[in-house]
Amino acid sequence: MKIKENYSLQELNTFKIDVKSKYFIEIENESDLKEIVKEYKSKGEKILLLGGGSNILFTKDFDGLVVHLITKGIDIVSQDDDSVLIDCKAGEEWDEVVQFAVNNEYYGIENLSLIPGTIGAAPIQNIGAYGAELKDVFYSLDGFYTADLVEKSFSLGESEFGYRDSIFKSELKDKFIITSVKLRLSKEKNFKLNYRDLADLNKLRKNITIKKVRDHIIKVRESKLPNPKVIGNAGSFYKNPEISAKQLTNLIDQNPDLPYFKSPDRKIKLPAGWLIEQCGWKGKREGDVASYHRQALIIINYGNATSQSILNFTQEIKDSVISKFGIELETEVNFY
Ligand code: FAD
Ligand code: NAP
Numbered sequence: 357m358k359i360k361e362n363y364s365l366q367e368l369n370t371f372k373i374d375v376k377s378k379y380f381i382e383i384e385n386e387s388d389l390k391e392i393v394k395e396y397k398s399k400g401e402k403i404l405l406l407g408g409g410s411n412i413l414f415t416k417d418f419d420g421l422v423v424h425l426i427t428k429g430i431d432i433v434s435q436d437d438d439s440v441l442i443d444c445k446a447g448e449e450w451d452e453v454v455q456f457a458v459n460n461e462y463y464g465i466e467n468l469s470l471i472p473g474t475i476g477a478a479p480i481q482n483i484g485a486y487g488a489e490l491k492d493v494f495y496s497l498d499g500f501y502t503a504d505l506v507e508k509s510f511s512l513g514e515s516e517f518g519y520r521d522s523i524f525k526s527e528l529k530d531k532f533i534i535t536s537v538k539l540r541l542s543k544e545k546n547f548k549l550n551y552r553d554l555a556d557l558n559k560l561r562k563n564i565t566i567k568k569v570r571d572h573i574i575k576v577r578e579s580k581l582p583n584p585k586v587i588g589n590a591g592s593f594y595k596n597p598e599i600s601a602k603q604l605t606n607l608i609d610q611n612p613d614l615p616y617f618k619s620p621d622r623k624i625k626l627p628a629g630w631l632i633e634q635c636g637w638k639g640k641r642e643g644d645v646a647s648y649h650r651q652a653l654i655i656i657n658y659g660n661a662t663s664q665s666i667l668n669f670t671q672e673i674k675d676s677v678i679s680k681f682g683i684e685l686e687t688e689v690n691f692y
Contacts, residue, residue, distance in 0.1 A: 357381060357388050359421075368424060369409035370472060372588035373663050377404075377418040383425055383447075386535050393502055393533065396421045403502055404692060405533055407447070407474030411481065411590055413689045415663045425476060430456050433538065441495060443538045446476025450483070453539075458570045462541035464493040466566050467548055469573045472584060472591070476534045480524045481688065482517040486573065487548040491517035495538040502531055519625070520595050520688055529690075553580075580650050588657030589648070593670055594685040597631075598623040607681065628677075628685055629653035635676040645669040 363380035366372055379401065383389045396403055402420030406412075427447035434441045440462050444453050454469050456462075467488035471478075479497055483490050491512065500507045516523040524532060547569060549557050553576045557564055582589050599607070604624050608614055611634075617625045632638065632652040639649035644661040648654040655670060674685050 357383070357392060363422070365406075365409070365414060365418070365422065368406060368422075369412050369414055369590075370584035370588065371409075371413055371590045371663075371666070372657050372659075373414045373661075373666075375414040375417050375663075377420070377422040379421040381421065381423055383423055383427065385427060386445075389423065389425070389427075389533070389535065390500065390505055392421070392423065393500075394505055397502060404530070405476075407477040408449070408472050410472035410584060411477065411688070411690055413590060413663055413666060413691050415667065415691055418692060425474065427535070435543075438544060439540050439542050441538055441540050443536055444475045445536050446474060446499075446534050448475050449473075450475050450478055454570065457541055458566050461566055462543065463545055463547075463566060464488070464541045465490075465539070466569045467554075467573060469570045470577045475537050479515060479517075479522055479534060479537060481520045482522050484520065486551045486554060489517070491515075493539045493541055495540045497534050497537045499532055499534040499536075502533060508532075519598065519619075525690075582648055582650075582654060582656055588659075588661070589654050590689045592628070592653045592688050593655040594628045594632075594653060594674075595688045596625050596628045597683050597685060598625050599683070600624070611681070626683070627653075631677050631681055631683065631685075632673055635673070635680050637673050637676070642669055647673070 360380045361378065363377050365377055366374045381392055383392065393403060404418055404420065404422045406422050406424045425447040427445040429445040430448060430453060431443045432440055433443050450471055450473050451469065453475050454465050457465050465488065467486040468483060471483055471485060478490050479494065494512050494515065496509050496511050498507065498509050524534065547564060554572065557569060557572055560568065601624060604616060615627055615630055619625055629652045632647060637647040638652035640647050643665055644658040645665050646656050646658060648656050655666060677683055677685055
């Protein structure tokens with residue numbers, strides 16, 4: 357284990373913000389992880405767990421220890437005729453887990469293809485895309501509290517998953533380290549294809565395969581979303597807001613074209629990208645910060661954007677959505 361000091365995080369966050377951490381370490385196994393957390397906690401240092409850095413905006417240098425978790429492994433714990441239970445180390449790339457599932461025809465996460473980051477971070481915001489969410493296949497996770505190193509397993513119910521949310525993003529934010537995640541995947545086909553961008557798959561009818569779903573989603577995402585390896589970004593900057601039926605009626609009076617989606621819990625979700633676009637932000641650039649020209653909800657760094665310029669730009673977006681629609685957007689990206 358080698359601690360580095362005054363370490364640049366620019367290549368470790370997909371927004372490509374040029375900040376440094378006081379201390380930095382890469383961790384490949386769980387026993388080292390506990391040891392290092394114990395040591396630096398006892399020194400009174402702050403600790404930040406970093407996976408792929410794809411849902412983070414660093415607003416300043418990190419005054420503490422950044423732990424880059426790269427523990428790897430996907431194991432089958434048990435299986436029967438209908439399903440399989442897999443256990444994945446937290447530092448495993450999320451998309452490697454999807455690839456593993458697709459190769460073996462284990463169903464349930466194919467719609468989550470190509471989401472950047474690690475599986476350890478996937479429960480934090482209950483990652484979701486194209487009508488699928490982590491919680492649909494989540495079985496449990498293991499980890500420990502940073503304060504006292506006490507280990508705990510969280511079941512589905514205990515994880516309090518919500519829309520791009522969980523107990524790990526709220527009450528336990530920066531207080532609990534996830535070391536592994538168990539998923540229960542199905543051996544039976546049950547595709548979710550109701551998003552418009554997946555309509556072409558429906559035409560395949562009986563010929564749909566899990567591989568075709570993954571390949572199609574990868575193709576759509578590559579054509580629509582900025583590749584963080586090429587253009588700095590952290591995906592959706594804001595969450596899609598959820599409103600009541602009464603609010604919807606009032607908004608539709610003023611905006612007859614307003615798109616909306618009803619969720620099973622009777623809340624109504626509005627696409628934040630559309631609201632931002634209606635305020636004239638889509639494709640707009642100020643210095644090196646911009647709203648992406650294919651999806652206004654994604655904020656991009658053309659190269660030398662500072663976190664302050666991103667904060668100013670996104671605050672302007674937020675203000676204009678409040679003034680046009682009376683809706684306050686909530687940030688999805690984690691600030692440090
Ligand atoms: P990081 O950014 O490293 O960390 C995020 C947060 O989780 C931080 O608070 C960090 O401290 C914490 N954390 C990380 N690992 C652990 C751990 N082991 N234990 C405890 N805390 C931890 N998200 C979606 O939901 N759906 C999408 O479709 C989607 N598409 C995206 C597309 C692009 C181009 C980009 C750039 C991002 C996208 N995202 C999407 C957001 C992002 O990929 C996910 O939120 C992902 O789960 C973040 O993983 P990460 O490893 O990069 O987390
Ligand atoms: P899209 O298909 O253009 O849709 C725009 C928004 O409308 C999405 O946010 C989506 O909500 C919602 N939506 C569309 N069809 C829907 C349906 N049939 N039922 C319910 N909601 C519907 O979105 P996109 O930008 O191309 O992204 C595709 C998927 O990848 C989306 O699920 C999106 O969440 C996900 N994604 C997430 C991030 C991130 O960082 N969080 C980044 C890129 C893409 P949902 O967001 O709830 O799905």
